[in-house]
Amino acid sequence: MDQKMTQNCCFLSKSSRSVIEYLGALSSNQLDSLTTLCDTFVPSIHDANSYGHQDQGNIDDDDSYAKFLQTSASMNGTPQHIAWMINNRLQHPKMNLCRLALWLLSTRIGTFILCGKASLSTQFPYLQTFSNISPKKREESVKSWATSCFKLLRILFFAAKILVLLVFYTQVNDENKNSSWKALGYSGPDPDFKKQKQENMNSKKKDDQPFGPLHEGIISLKNSQKIIFHRLQELGFSVSKPHNFNNARRSTECPAFIIECDAVVVGSGSGGGVIAGILANAGHKVIVLEKGSYLARSNLSLLEGPSMDQMYLGSGLLITQDMDVMLLAGSTVGGGSTVNWSASIQTPRHVLKEWSESYNLRLFESELYKEAMEIVCEKMGVQSEIEDEGFQNMILRKGCQELGYPVETIPTNAPSDHYCGWCSMGCKDGKKKGTSETWLVDLVKSGNGAILPECEALEVIHEEKNGNSGKSKAIGVAFAFQNIEGMREICMVKSTVTIIACGALSTPSLLIKSGLKNPNIGRNLHLHPVVIAWGYFPDSPSNSNETWPKAEKKSYEGGIMTAMSKVVANFEGSGYGAVIQTPGLHPGMFSALMPWVSGLDFKMRMSKYSRTAYIFALARDKGSGEAFSPYSVSYKLDQTDEENLKAGLEKTLRILAAAGAEEIGTQQEKGRSLKVNEASTKEFERFVREESSIEIGKHSVPICSAHQMGSCRMGTDPKTSVVNSKGETWEVEGLFLGDSSVCPTAIGVNPMVTIQAISYCTAQSVLQLLKNQKLG
Numbered sequence: 001m002d003q004k005m006t007q008n009c010c011f012l013s014k015s016s017r018s019v020i021e022y023l024g025a026l027s028s029n030q031l032d033s034l035t036t037l038c039d040t041f042v043p044s045i046h047d048a049n050s051y052g053h054q055d056q057g058n059i060d061d062d063d064s065y066a067k068f069l070q071t072s073a074s075m076n077g078t079p080q081h082i083a084w085m086i087n088n089r090l091q092h093p094k095m096n097l098c099r100l101a102l103w104l105l106s107t108r109i110g111t112f113i114l115c116g117k118a119s120l121s122t123q124f125p126y127l128q129t130f131s132n133i134s135p136k137k138r139e140e141s142v143k144s145w146a147t148s149c150f151k152l153l154r155i156l157f158f159a160a161k162i163l164v165l166l167v168f169y170t171q172v173n174d175e176n177k178n179s180s181w182k183a184l185g186y187s188g189p190d191p192d193f194k195k196q197k198q199e200n201m202n203s204k205k206k207d208d209q210p211f212g213p214l215h216e217g218i219i220s221l222k223n224s225q226k227i228i229f230h231r232l233q234e235l236g237f238s239v240s241k242p243h244n245f246n247n248a249r250r251s252t253e254c255p256a257f258i259i260e261c262d263a264v265v266v267g268s269g270s271g272g273g274v275i276a277g278i279l280a281n282a283g284h285k286v287i288v289l290e291k292g293s294y295l296a297r298s299n300l301s302l303l304e305g306p307s308m309d310q311m312y313l314g315s316g317l318l319i320t321q322d323m324d325v326m327l328l329a330g331s332t333v334g335g336g337s338t339v340n341w342s343a344s345i346q347t348p349r350h351v352l353k354e355w356s357e358s359y360n361l362r363l364f365e366s367e368l369y370k371e372a373m374e375i376v377c378e379k380m381g382v383q384s385e386i387e388d389e390g391f392q393n394m395i396l397r398k399g400c401q402e403l404g405y406p407v408e409t410i411p412t413n414a415p416s417d418h419y420c421g422w423c424s425m426g427c428k429d430g431k432k433k434g435t436s437e438t439w440l441v442d443l444v445k446s447g448n449g450a451i452l453p454e455c456e457a458l459e460v461i462h463e464e465k466n467g468n469s470g471k472s473k474a475i476g477v478a479f480a481f482q483n484i485e486g487m488r489e490i491c492m493v494k495s496t497v498t499i500i501a502c503g504a505l506s507t508p509s510l511l512i513k514s515g516l517k518n519p520n521i522g523r524n525l526h527l528h529p530v531v532i533a534w535g536y537f538p539d540s541p542s543n544s545n546e547t548w549p550k551a552e553k554k555s556y557e558g559g560i561m562t563a564m565s566k567v568v569a570n571f572e573g574s575g576y577g578a579v580i581q582t583p584g585l586h587p588g589m590f591s592a593l594m595p596w597v598s599g600l601d602f603k604m605r606m607s608k609y610s611r612t613a614y615i616f617a618l619a620r621d622k623g624s625g626e627a628f629s630p631y632s633v634s635y636k637l638d639q640t641d642e643e644n645l646k647a648g649l650e651k652t653l654r655i656l657a658a659a660g661a662e663e664i665g666t667q668q669e670k671g672r673s674l675k676v677n678e679a680s681t682k683e684f685e686r687f688v689r690e691e692s693s694i695e696i697g698k699h700s701v702p703i704c705s706a707h708q709m710g711s712c713r714m715g716t717d718p719k720t721s722v723v724n725s726k727g728e729t730w731e732v733e734g735l736f737l738g739d740s741s742v743c744p745t746a747i748g749v750n751p752m753v754t755i756q757a758i759s760y761c762t763a764q765s766v767l768q769l770l771k772n773q774k775l776g
Contacts, residue, residue, distance in 0.1 A: 025087030029106035030099065034082060036131040037105070038073035040138045041164040043599035045069040068183035069603060076179060078168045085163070089315045091631040094155065094323070101156050105130035114153070115141040139598055146596075146669045146699070154699040155323050162326070162592045166317075169606070170305030170588035178587070185554065185610030186587055189302035190420065193428045197298070212296030214333065214436060217444030217451050221481040221489075225257065235450050237261055237285060242492070255478060255492040261285040262770060264477050264493040265501060266457045266510070269335020270755040271739035271762075272501030273435025274376065277442035278763040280449040284770055287450055287493050288443070289479050291502070292332035294453040300426040304586040307425035311339050313505065313630055320625070320633045324697050325527060326592075327633065328706045329505055332426075333453055336503070336752070337434030339424050340706075341560035341584050342412035343750035344382040346373050347757065350575040351747055359744045360716045363725045363761060372760035376753060380413035380433040387416045390558015391549050392582040395535065395613045397563040398547060399655030405567040410581070412559065413752075421557045424584050455481035458490070460498055460514035462732050474498040474735040496773055497766050501738040501759070504708040508741065509629040511712065511722075516731050520722050524713050525625040526746035527635055527705035531645045531696055532583070532593060532616040533652040535661030536608050542677055545660055554610045560584035561750075565655070568617070568647045569748070576640060578617040578648035579749060580655070585614055593702060595671035615655060616704075617648020620748030627711045637703070642696050650692035657684065666691045667702050707751050709740035714758075727762030734769070738762050 026034060046069075073079065086095065104110025108127035111119040118137040121128050130138065145157035172178050172188075181188055188194075219231045229239045238260040262284035265276040272288065280286045293310055301307060308316030311332040318327040330336035347364075356365040363369055386409060389397070400407035412418065413433045423432055430437050443449035457479045462472040476494040483489045500507050508522035539551040561581055570577030585593070590609055596602045605612075625635030637645075649666060656664045657676050664687075665673035674687040697703050715721025718730035721744075727736045738759045740751055747754050 025083040026099070026102065027106075030102040031079060031083055033102045033105035033130055035074050035079040036138065037102075037142070037160055038079045038082070038164050038168075040135070040142050041161060041596065041599065041602070042071075042073035042078070042168050043135060043139075044072035044075065045600055045603065064182040065607065068180050068607070071179055073164060073168050076168060076171060078164060078171065081167045081171055082163050085167070085315075085317075089309075090317060091314065092319065092323075093321055093632060094159070097152065097155070098159060114145075114156075116144075143597060151322075151698075158323050158699050158702075161596050162317075162319075165591035165596070165602075166588045167305075169591045170303075170308070170586075172303060172305065176301070176303060180606070181587065184587055184606055186556065187554075190422045190428060193300075193302055193422070196428070212294075212298070212436075213430070213441045214294065214444050214451060215296065217440070217449055218294050218333075219450050219452055221452060221455055222484050224484055229257070232259060232450060235285075235447065237287070237450065254490070256489045257491050259287055259491070259493045261287045261493060261495050263287075263497045263499060263766065264289065264495040265499045265738070266477060267291075267335060267501035267503065267739060268333050268435060268440060268451060269330060269501065269503065269739065270337045270435060270752050271335075271759040272499065273334065273337065273439045274756050274759040275499050275501065275736075275738045275763045275766065276449060277435070277439030278760065279766060279770075280443040280446040282767055283446075283448060284767075285448050286443060287452065287495070288440070289455050289457055289477065289493070290333050290451060290453045291456050291506075292330075292335075292453065294333040294451070295426055297426070297428055297430055300428060302422045302425045302428065304425065304588045307339075308588070311426065313503070318505070318630060318633070320635050322634070323699065324637075325529065325633075325635050325703045325705050327505070327527070327708065328704070329503055329630070329708060333451060334434045334436030334440065338426055338436055340434070340750070340752060341423055342414045342418070342432055343561045343581075344377065344380060344411045344413045344753050345749040346377065346411075347747060347754040348571060348575070348749060350571055351745070354575060355744050359714075361714060361725050361744065368761055368764065369757060372757040373753060376756040376760055377411075379438050380756075381415070382411045382413050382753075383416065384409045384411045385416035386559065386562050388419050388558065389562055390419065390421065390560070391537075391553040391555050391611075392613045392615065393559065393561070393563040394549055394553070395537065395659040395661075396565065396580065396582055396615050396655060399657075399659035400563075400565045400567070402658035403654060405565050405651065405655070407563055407565045410562055410564050412562065414559070419558050421554075421560060421584055423560055424586075452479075452481075455479045457500075457502070457510055458513065459510065460500065460516075460732070460735060461492065461494075462514070462735065465733070471731060471733055473733045497734045497736065497769055499736045499738050499762075499766065503739050504711040504741040505627050505630040505633065507737060507739060508627055508711050511729075512628065516729065518718065518722050518729070518731055520713065520720065522628040522711055523624070523626050525627045525633070525635065525711040526621050526623075526709050526743070527625065528618050528707040528709075528746060528748070528751075529621055529637060529641060529645060530583075530616045530618045530704045530706070531649050531667070531701055532614050532704070533649055533656060533664065533666045533691075534594075535613050535615075535656030535659065536663040537611050537613060537659075537661055539611065541660060542662060548660060555612055555614070556584070556586055556610065565651070567651055568644065570644075575748070576620050576622055576644065577748075578619045578644045580615060580617055580648055580652055583614050583616055590614075593667055593704070595665070595667055595669055597671040601671065613656065613659075613661070615652040617645055617652055618748075619644045619648070620746045622746075624710065627708070637697050645696050646692050650688055653688045653691060666694075668694050669700055707740070707747075709743040709746060709751060712737055712741035713744050714742040715744065726765035727758070728765065736762055736766055
């Protein structure tokens with residue numbers, strides 16, 4: 001299957017894929033069980049008149065709402081989508097348990113084990129398979145898994161719920177539309193962007209489309225070898241056939257060709273992009289290897305499903321081994337800076353003090369680091385003005401003001417008129433200044449750099465040094481890619497210095513595969529765990545309210561993150577607490593997080609999507625985990641972190657109510673909610689107390705993470721750290737790390753500025769090394 005199809009068919013319509021693409025993923029019996037399970041989570045409800053007019057959300061089209069109720073998952077081809085994903089995308093350690101569960105549900109005994117008495121029948125053979133159980137009993141069985149005392153059943157529920165709902169609400173037909181979106185009040189891709197793309201198509205030839213500012217520096221490895229060589233040589237790189245590398249550790253496969261340069265940077269995000277741009281601007285030849293694809297502005301889809309598949313690690317479906325924490329990490333040219341929510345907060349003073357004093361890293365109290373923060377913020381155009389605040393941030397700000405909680409405007413790397421809720425899918429106009437609009441542009445304009453997308457770094461090549469130091473020296477990186485004929489090729493970049501910037505989830509595995517033995521690699525992982533509360537704000541309030549968000553305001557529009565409260569942040573105390581902010585949630589992620597207690601109840605919740613505000617608490621975590629690969633992540637929440645999250649959750653519920661929410665709730669699996677206007681003060685206080693005191697994690701209250709850091713932390717001792725204060729690994733000379741993995745602890749706020757500032761300082765160390773090498 002060609003690459004473009006591979007990238008997109010994860011979330012495309014059934015008609016866009018042939019049955020061949022998911023045959024072999026599951027047996028016919030397993031697919032039958034999966035189909036039944038999908039229709040349990042998203043059933044067809046035909047009695048729309050009985051349910052459709054009771055607080056059904058913001059539906060001005062009864063036909064679309066009735067159609068929404070009547071459409072089941074199987075009617076949209078959701079089971080086939082999931083079968084394809086199981087076969088082609090999902091790489092979780094528990095995938096075999098998923099297949100086993102589907103097989104068990106296709107048998108009578110297996111259904112009895114998983115569903116108990118619901119599988120019993122009065123007729124011979126007295127036991128039924130899952131697909132033969134009545135819809136009501138199936139629903140009750142599935143619901144019971146969510147609160148089961150058996151961990152594997154809770155995991156089964158959690159995994160099935162996320163997959164089914166995420167796919168159902170993101171898959172699109174051949175017109176790039178989803179049958180439920182109209183009933184949800186969701187526009188799909190940004191209407192302005194759709195209009196702009198159509199105008200471009202009407203006014204320009206296809207080959208005259210804008211390619212974006214990195215076009216001249218992007219070298220597609222899907223071209224012929226002759227074209228690749230020519231492009232690289234045009235930029236001044238030496239390209240040759242392989243030769244012997246003496247005692248170098250290298251891939252077992254012989255490279256097809258070798259590129260020589262001053263520096264190779266693996267990863268193009270907030271770390272790698274900064275370092276690559278600085279080195280190239282200083283006159284050094286730089287090759288950037290990026291696992292993800294390059295999507296110029298004109299090639300963005302702003303469709304949630306395809307964007308997750310194309311621009312996120314693991315197609316946006318990463319989760320810890322025990323399925324306790326859902327993880328989001330960018331994997332595209334520009335990395336996380338391309339898909340983040342624009343928040344650009346400098347490293348807090350108490351964090352710098354801790355790193356400098358407790359970890360003896362004097363870098364963080366130096367003038368160099370202060371200068372680095374100023375330079376990267378200026379580069380990104382960081383500012384704190386807002387011309388028009390979006391729905392969710394208006395509510396957060398209003399609720400805090402009503403309660404007297406501190407609230408402040410978050411600096412962003414976008415201009416004051418940046419009213420866009422699709423930033424998690426790329427920036428349509430380049431106003432958000434990620435590395436693909438700043439540092440990587442410097443690399444391309446310098447004429448000293450090239451970016452090679454869609455290639456996977458296999459290992460760092462290093463050779464033993466003379467003497468008995470036990471250290472080796474990095475001499476480059478072996479990488480793999482799919483050539484023009486669809487065949488896998490191995491190549492090498494030979495370099496004076498090597499910089500690894502794959503992110504906290506991927507950098508450890510590359511170092512381990514490269515033979516590094518430091519026991520700290522992959523450990524001390526911090527995740528900034530997040531828990532979320534929600535509040536429903538109808539188009540019109542039940543009583544007069546002059547500050548009510550206008551009916552045209554939608555939850556998914558506007559700047560994603562512009563307001564923040566530190567009411568439980570504890571910045572002036574221990575430095576460990578929680579900040580309160582808002583997320584960007586389109587229908588797929590919204591559905592994956594919202595509690596499911598029945599098919600009908602869930603569709604009623606989804607119908608309120610466009611006027612439901614989400615507010616979250618993000619903890620600076622003391623607890624930590626391990627990441628030996630992106631698909632093998634473990635994490636344990638510290639008791640202090642749980643208490644901080646509970647305190648944050650309590651405040652978020654109060655903020656939503658104070659802002660005027662007519663209904664509030666959390667993601668707790670029982671799906672409880674409170675009609676605020678109908679509740680007494682005593683009932684309200686009891687609800688808030690109970691919802692914020694429930695155990696977090698262990699599949700009771702979902703935890704999310706969009707920030708991962710610390711898995712190869714910086715320090716002054718190789719016994720407790722992976723890199724020194726210059727960013728260079730203790731084991732291999734000339735091997736630097738330039739991403740969030742080097743953070744000594746969690747930061748407690750959005751880490752983009754911190755990552756860029758640390759990487760700026762690391763780049764200065766690399767420049768000095770290159771200078772010394774040339775002088776030597």
